[in-house]
Amino acid sequence: MLSIDQETYDAIVAHAKRDHPDEACGVVAGPAGSDRPERMVEMVNAAGSPTFYEFDSLELLALYKDMDARDEEPVVIYHSHTATEAYPSRTDIGLASEPNAHYVLVSTREHGNNDGPVEFRSYRIQDGEVTEEEVAVVPARDPQPDPQSDPEPDPEPVPESARRT
Amino acid sequence: MAIEVRIPTILRTYTGGEKAVTADGSSLSALIDDLEASHPGIKERLVEDSDSGTDLRRFVNVYVNDEDVRFIGGLEAELADGDQVVVLPAVAGG
Numbered sequence: 667m668l669s670i671d672q673e674t675y676d677a678i679v680a681h682a683k684r685d686h687p688d689e690a691c692g693v694v695a696g697p698a699g700s701d702r703p704e705r706m707v708e709m710v711n712a713a714g715s716p717t718f719y720e721f722d723s724l725e726l727l728a729l730y731k732d733m734d735a736r737d738e739e740p741v742v743i744y745h746s747h748t749a750t751e752a753y754p755s756r757t758d759i760g761l762a763s764e765p766n767a768h769y770v771l772v773s774t775r776e777h778g779n780n781d782g783p784v785e786f787r788s789y790r791i792q793d794g795e796v797t798e799e800e801v802a803v804v805p806a807r808d809p810q811p812d813p814q815s816d817p818e819p820d821p822e823p824v825p826e827s828a829r830r831t
Numbered sequence: 832m833a834i835e836v837r838i839p840t841i842l843r844t845y846t847g848g849e850k851a852v853t854a855d856g857s858s859l860s861a862l863i864d865d866l867e868a869s870h871p872g873i874k875e876r877l878v879e880d881s882d883s884g885t886d887l888r889r890f891v892n893v894y895v896n897d898e899d900v901r902f903i904g905g906l907e908a909e910l911a912d913g914d915q916v917v918v919l920p921a922v923a924g925g
Contacts, residue, residue: 691922693922709922713923717925718923718924718925719923719924719925720921720922720923721921721922721923723892723894723899723901723921724897724899726892726919726921726922727892727894727897727899727917727919730917730919739840743922745924754924755924755925756925757923757924757925758924758925761890761920761921761922761923761924762924763839763840763841763920763921763922764840764841764922765840765841766840
């Protein structure tokens with residue numbers, strides 16, 4: 667199951683609507699091993715295409731270096747489909763290379779740039795196998811220290827009871 | 832000569848889970864051959880046959896000291912002791 671906070675969910679949908687009819691793409695990074703998508707990073711679709719997306723190669727390197735420095739990993743990798751359903755295409759499956767990530771697909775085919783509901787679905791893609799999973803939208807994520815201003819790990823772990831899962 | 836090579840998650844099955852390994856080579860091509868000798872199978876994931884011989888796979892990015900090798904000679908890119916090589920699969924799809 668993918669558990670994602672409302673603000674991040676809304677931001678992914680807004681990005682997809684804004685870039686329609688081109689595909690939008692990005693990641694939501696989170697602490698390594700946490701499975702918590704916390705830090706959304708919109709990426710430029712270097713392909714600038716309604717049928718393909720690709721992170722720019724130098725931006726991809728910068729993203730991964732930044733995640734490494736923060737001890738993060740890409741918890742969610744998202745992109746939009748602008749004319750088809752929110753299901754991984756053959757190309758998506760062939761190129762999926764983060765076996766631990768949740769691959770989120772948003773389809774803007776119904777309402778394009780305008781308000782209105784979108785399909786928002788999540789998948790695991792491992793060894794060419796696609797498994798759809800439930801998406802749980804939670805009200806807000808745990809408060810986290812800003813890693814930019816506070817590089818030390820939080821000395822007071824959030825108690826289990828305070829976590830929304 | 833020692834060159835650090837950062838290995839992406841998906842290829843760590845070839846490196847016993849290691850995130851980074853060291854290898855030798857005066858060009859990227861030679862480095863990949865050296866990697867293959869220590870980590871059999873990895874070369875096939877990085878390069879493919881093409882009309883002109885062998886090329887980097889289209890959806891594999893390799894960087895030498897933060898430069899995309901496609902802009903500095905591809906497989907013929909020159910390497911020197913202390914260089915850092917990063918391998919990252921493209922994040923792409925349709």
